Amino acid sequence: MSHLPPRVRALRCRACGTEVPVGPVHVCEQCFGPLEVAYDYAVVARTATRAAIEAGPMSMWRYHMLLPYEDPAPPVTLGEGMTPLVHAPRLGEVLGLRHLYIKNDSLNPTNSFKDRVVSVATSWARARGFQVLGCASTGNLANAVAAYAARAGLRGLVVIPDDLEPNKVAPTAVFAPELVRVHGTYDEVNRLCSELADSQPWGFCNINLRPFYSEGSKTLTFETVEQLGWRLPDEIIIPVASGSQFVKHHKAIEELVDLGLVPDGPRPRLTGAQALGCSPVARAFASGSDHIVPVREPRTIAKSLAIGNPSDGADVVRLARASGGVVVAVEEEQILEGMELLARAEGIFTETAGGVTVAVLKQLAEAGRWTGDETVVAYITGHGLKTVDSLSGRTELAEPIPPSLRAFRRAYPELVNPDASPWRASTG
Numbered sequence: 001m002s003h004l005p006p007r008v009r010a011l012r013c014r015a016c017g018t019e020v021p022v023g024p025v026h027v028c029e030q031c032f033g034p035l036e037v038a039y040d041y042a043v044v045a046r047t048a049t050r051a052a053i054e055a056g057p058m059s060m061w062r063y064h065m066l067l068p069y070e071d072p073a074p075p076v077t078l079g080e081g082m083t084p085l086v087h088a089p090r091l092g093e094v095l096g097l098r099h100l101y102i103k104n105d106s107l108n109p110t111n112s113f114k115d116r117v118v119s120v121a122t123s124w125a126r127a128r129g130f131q132v133l134g135c136a137s138t139g140n141l142a143n144a145v146a147a148y149a150a151r152a153g154l155r156g157l158v159v160i161p162d163d164l165e166p167n168k169v170a171p172t173a174v175f176a177p178e179l180v181r182v183h184g185t186y187d188e189v190n191r192l193c194s195e196l197a198d199s200q201p202w203g204f205c206n207i208n209l210r211p212f213y214s215e216g217s218k219t220l221t222f223e224t225v226e227q228l229g230w231r232l233p234d235e236i237i238i239p240v241a242s243g244s245q246f247v248k249h250h251k252a253i254e255e256l257v258d259l260g261l262v263p264d265g266p267r268p269r270l271t272g273a274q275a276l277g278c279s280p281v282a283r284a285f286a287s288g289s290d291h292i293v294p295v296r297e298p299r300t301i302a303k304s305l306a307i308g309n310p311s312d313g314a315d316v317v318r319l320a321r322a323s324g325g326v327v328v329a330v331e332e333e334q335i336l337e338g339m340e341l342l343a344r345a346e347g348i349f350t351e352t353a354g355g356v357t358v359a360v361l362k363q364l365a366e367a368g369r370w371t372g373d374e375t376v377v378a379y380i381t382g383h384g385l386k387t388v389d390s391l392s393g394r395t396e397l398a399e400p401i402p403p404s405l406r407a408f409r410r411a412y413p414e415l416v417n418p419d420a421s422p423w424r425a426s427t428g
Contacts (some may be wrong), residue, residue: 060219075123080115085227095365111383113141121213130203139168146175217245218252236376243312272327273360275300279329349384
């Protein structure tokens with residue numbers, strides 16, 4: 001059993017401010033609002049300096065002083081975090097953005113940003129004596145929970161909808177968790193897991209461990225700002241599923257400013273990206289309301305974003321408006337085109353959720369949202385190999401040729417013609 005980190009004071013309700021003791025609970029009993037970690041920032045400030053962070057490990061745990069874990073045992077880690085922040089000049093040229101950056105979180109150990117949140121949740125759960133680590137998942141979280149449970153020596157319990165992409169199921173099954181497939185939507189899976197969390201002594205990352213789990217999302221923004229030279233961007237484009245990471249990116253920005261890690265000044269605009277086939281947050285934003293009308297049957301290829309009743313949706317709307325951001329939804333064809341555009345312009349292969357992000361970025365750029373000199377960062381949160389089936393049939397392959405130079409010249413005269421070949425012109 002761990003001692004209570006002195007920097008963690010309590011769990012506080014985001015809605016009504018009620019504070020409760022730290023423990024595996026995620027809903028306020030007073031108003032049913034979400035609970036999140038409340039820090040003693042006077043304690044945090046003693047160690048949260050640029051120098052201390054820069055001297056830390058090349059992982060997200062360099063920000064340990066702003067995470068809810070301080071046990072004598074090391075955290076459960078697979079080296080997550082410190083993923084590349086890639087300047088994207090070719091994509092930026094297409095979109096008219098000279099300072100466009102891609103935060104490529106697909107290069108985490110299980111190829112999604114979920115490794116960040118699961119590392120924190122697993123570390124906290126193991127320190128508190130939990131033997132079972134579980135989750136309700138649309139895929140990426142399942143991969144991460146299975147891997148980190150194996151790393152920590154815990155039993156993994158992964159509950160997923162039965163229509164999940166095979167390329168997400170196989171990388172979960174390889175870690176040998178208890179893999180439960182449910183005939184139903186993610187929201188139905190989540191309700192089942194909530195009932196299990198209430199009746200069994202198990203830790204579910206995105207349910208009773210959610211206050212600790214969700215804090216890991218902050219590190220994505222901490223890294224972005226550090227990689228920009230301790231400078232806040234002008235706008236961040238964020239994919240929205242439950243809305244949890246969107247909310248935590250806002251918290252991260254406020255912590256950076258309040259602790260003096262970045263100068264006080266204009267905050268980034270926070271913009272949300274959803275798929276039209278499951279866009280309850282975008283619809284609320286467009287209607288001028290903060291009331292989220294659930295989507296009963298999500299219909300989109302972006303399954304990792306297909307949460308019909310997002311727990312933090314209303315807060316996403318509120319924070320987007322307050323920051324000057326927007327929440328936008330895009331169609332299925334735009335999602336696929338977004339995946340292809342990012343791959344062909346910058347050599348980054350993203351899953352369908354990243355296609356949503358890029359498609360929203362493109363739509364806003366074409367609508368004239370930016371002048372071109374703003375620093376805009378797009379969060380790419382999962383690797384394209386997870387949803388490669390979505391691109392099936394979009395590329396027409398030429399017939400194979402015999403293995404000879406003559407056959408090559410006959411089949412591809414435009415490549416070898418000295419006058420017409422762009423290949424020759426580009427060499428030298």
